[in-house]
Amino acid sequence: MKDFMMIFIGADYQELGLSPEQLQERMGKWFAWNEKMQKQGIVKSGDALMPQVKRVSGPNRTVTDAPLIEGKELIGGFYIVQAENAEAVVEIAKDYPDYDLDGTVEIREVMVFEQ
Numbered sequence: 789m790k791d792f793m794m795i796f797i798g799a800d801y802q803e804l805g806l807s808p809e810q811l812q813e814r815m816g817k818w819f820a821w822n823e824k825m826q827k828q829g830i831v832k833s834g835d836a837l838m839p840q841v842k843r844v845s846g847p848n849r850t851v852t853d854a855p856l857i858e859g860k861e862l863i864g865g866f867y868i869v870q871a872e873n874a875e876a877v878v879e880i881a882k883d884y885p886d887y888d889l890d891g892t893v894e895i896r897e898v899m900v901f902e903q
Contacts, residue, residue, distance in 0.1 A: 789870045791832065791898035792877045796865045796884070798891030800839045817885035825869065830880065834867035868898065 801811060825831040839862055843852045864886075871877045874895055881893040 789872060791900075792869055792871055792874065793896045793898055794834075794867045794869060794877065794881060794884075795863060795894040795896065796867075796886065796891065797862065797894060798864055798886045799889050800862055800864070802839070804889070814885065821883050821885055822867075824883070825867070825880065830869045830871060832868040832870060834865065836865040837863060839864075 801814070806814065822831065822834070841853070844850070845852070869877060869880060871880065874897060877895045881895065884891060884893050
C-alpha cells in the first residue's frame, strides 16, 4: 500500500454565504465520508485548513499575508489515505462532498525517501 495526499480545492464556505443549516448539512456530508473511510481503514490523517495564508518566498524571504488564489479556488484541506495506486484513490475521491460547489480533488502520491 502507498500513501496518497488528497488535496481539496474549492470555494471558501464563508464567501459562499451558506446559511447555518446549509453549513451543518455540508459538514454532515464530510463527517459521513470521513467515517466511511475510517471504517475501511484507509484514512491516515487529514484536516481542514483556514483560508488565511502567510507565504514566505524568494531569496529575500518576502512575506505575503493574503488569500493567494483569486476567485473560488482555495486549498481547504487534505487527507492522507492508503491505497494500492492512484486509480484506487480516484475511486475514493468520487464521494468528495464538494463537487456540487465546483470543488476539485488533487491526488498526489507521497514520496518516500530512504535515509
